[in-house]
Amino acid sequence: MPDPTESPTLEARKKRDQRSLAIALGLASFMLVVFLVTILKITGNIGGAP
Amino acid sequence: MVESRSAFAGPQDYFALLKPRVMSLVIFTALVGMVASVADGASINPGLAAASLLAIGVGAGASGALNMWWDADIDSVMARTLTRPIPQGLVQKSEAAGFGLLLSALSVALLALASNYVAAGLLAFTIFFYVVIYSMWLKRSTPQNIVIGGAAGALPPVVAWAAASGTAPTDAWILFAIIFLWTPPHFWALALYREGDYARAGVPMMPNVAGEASTKKQIFVYAIILAIAGVFPYATGLGGVVYLAVSSAFGAGFLILSWRVLKSPPRSKEAPKQLFAFSIMYLFALFAALLAEDIYALYA
Numbered sequence: 001m002p003d004p005t006e007s008p009t010l011e012a013r014k015k016r017d018q019r020s021l022a023i024a025l026g027l028a029s030f031m032l033v034v035f036l037v038t039i040l041k042i043t044g045n046i047g048g049a050p
Numbered sequence: 051m052v053e054s055r056s057a058f059a060g061p062q063d064y065f066a067l068l069k070p071r072v073m074s075l076v077i078f079t080a081l082v083g084m085v086a087s088v089a090d091g092a093s094i095n096p097g098l099a100a101a102s103l104l105a106i107g108v109g110a111g112a113s114g115a116l117n118m119w120w121d122a123d124i125d126s127v128m129a130r131t132l133t134r135p136i137p138q139g140l141v142q143k144s145e146a147a148g149f150g151l152l153l154s155a156l157s158v159a160l161l162a163l164a165s166n167y168v169a170a171g172l173l174a175f176t177i178f179f180y181v182v183i184y185s186m187w188l189k190r191s192t193p194q195n196i197v198i199g200g201a202a203g204a205l206p207p208v209v210a211w212a213a214a215s216g217t218a219p220t221d222a223w224i225l226f227a228i229i230f231l232w233t234p235p236h237f238w239a240l241a242l243y244r245e246g247d248y249a250r251a252g253v254p255m256m257p258n259v260a261g262e263a264s265t266k267k268q269i270f271v272y273a274i275i276l277a278i279a280g281v282f283p284y285a286t287g288l289g290g291v292v293y294l295a296v297s298s299a300f301g302a303g304f305l306i307l308s309w310r311v312l313k314s315p316p317r318s319k320e321a322p323k324q325l326f327a328f329s330i331m332y333l334f335a336l337f338a339a340l341l342a343e344d345i346y347a348l349y350a
Contacts, residue, residue, distance in 0.1 A: 012057035022061035030156060034099055037164045040097045
């Protein structure tokens, strides 16, 4: 709920910051998942190497 | 300074583009497919299984965002979809399209990395089928839209089975068949009490094309086929006696409520509403029974 004492620009800026933070967290999570999946794949394949 | 409404969009509005409730059902049916595959002898690292389920869920969300992009015009005239982020002006159409495409690519890539190319290919096909075949083509052109389009919603357990085993055997396609046959009576029950909505939007759903009486008959016919298909996993050994009991009881319930819809007076909303609500419980109950049996078999 927007604060009625706050100007629309400030509220919009707050929402933009939230969106930016969500993008940053989303990208970081994706990188972490890809990293962990890669590690799991590598570890799983070590025993199977000829 | 006057800001456009999209300047006030928060992360939750982008999350809403992913159709979270549909996404949760997709993840659940995919989980059942994956566990059934493992119970059938497949082997997958739990971490890779979790990553695969995440990819399948995000892929489903991505197709939801692309569907909202394409259907923005009809969403804005239907009461059920009017509160979605694009009709509300919180998210621009182009942003939803970009968001959906990006997540589609990332989800398919992640599934390829975490499991195999068969599963990734099936996920890519599922997204393509839902967005291009169902949303862009069938939805506005034929009352069979959700019959054929239902294949997209039925594929997640097959994708998950393939993620764990690299194959898609008959049992995986039985799970597909249950969801595929469940889709028409589920959506036609909804369309019966939301008929005005679909007619206003120009979407040719069965009630506003073939009429209420014909739709009710078709719902009942699908209910009979579904009740039979529902016990099929027991016949193939995919499900045990618990599953047989659950699928028989819920199949009978589905039949009774479909019969009530068939016999309900014209324009009555109560019976279709009851069937719609029960149909969600039906699918959940059958898949939960399979999951419980498989987990018991794996760990008992």
